[in-house]
């Protein structure tokens with residue numbers, strides 16, 4: 276089964292609570308929350324306070340994508356605010372194994388994200404420890420960018436590794452997902468799709484959720 280995680284980055288920030296309740300009702304599986312610090316990526320978004328405010332509005336799994344330097348400093352705060360899954364970028368974690376253990380100590384599921392150019396090898400020796408690998412299919416920092424097709428062979432390779440070593444692994448793809456690119460990433464092996472602008476910039480976001488789920492059933 277392929278899961279859909281709408282990213283609230285493209286929602287109306289003045290009405291986030293309504294946006295979250297809306298996508299839940301439309302049938303989304305998870306909620307993707309993009310946290311940016313203005314250092315690792317050239318944009319600043321939301322912190323634990325917003326996650327805490329949204330938590331009572333939804334039963335969805337809160338999938339928190341931390342695009343921040345020193346993510347280990349914020350794990351407990353995001354977990355306390357209501358995050359169910361915490362994803363850190365391998366590029367900012369020289370002690371990646373330690374950070375994964377720190378995520379698990381909070382009780383959250385553990386994910387590692389890789390930028391489009393970051394080789395898969397960086398997670399080779401921690402694969403069994405992970406609940407999810409997030410493969411970025413745009414350069415992180417902004418919604419509404421175009422899908423980078425070079426990520427497709429990377430998804431296939433990760434799927435191969437996961438089959439042998441971590442068959443329950445969530446393989447999430449984030450960036451430029453729409454009804455044309457969704458079937459391509461699913462075909463390659465993705466099982467969690469993040470979509471921001473395709474959902475929230477659509478004239479009928481519930482229809483966008485339905486279209487994505489349909490196109491993901493390749």
Ligand SMILES: O=C(CO)[C@@H](O)[C@H](O)COP(=O)(O)O
Nearest residue numbers: 415416418419450451471472
């Ligand atoms: O992490 C990010 C961007 O850095 C994403 O989660 C975006 O929010 C996805 O937006 P679209 O590419 O779907 O518009």
Ligand SMILES: [Fe+2]
Nearest residue numbers: 309340449469
């Ligand atoms: Fe994201």
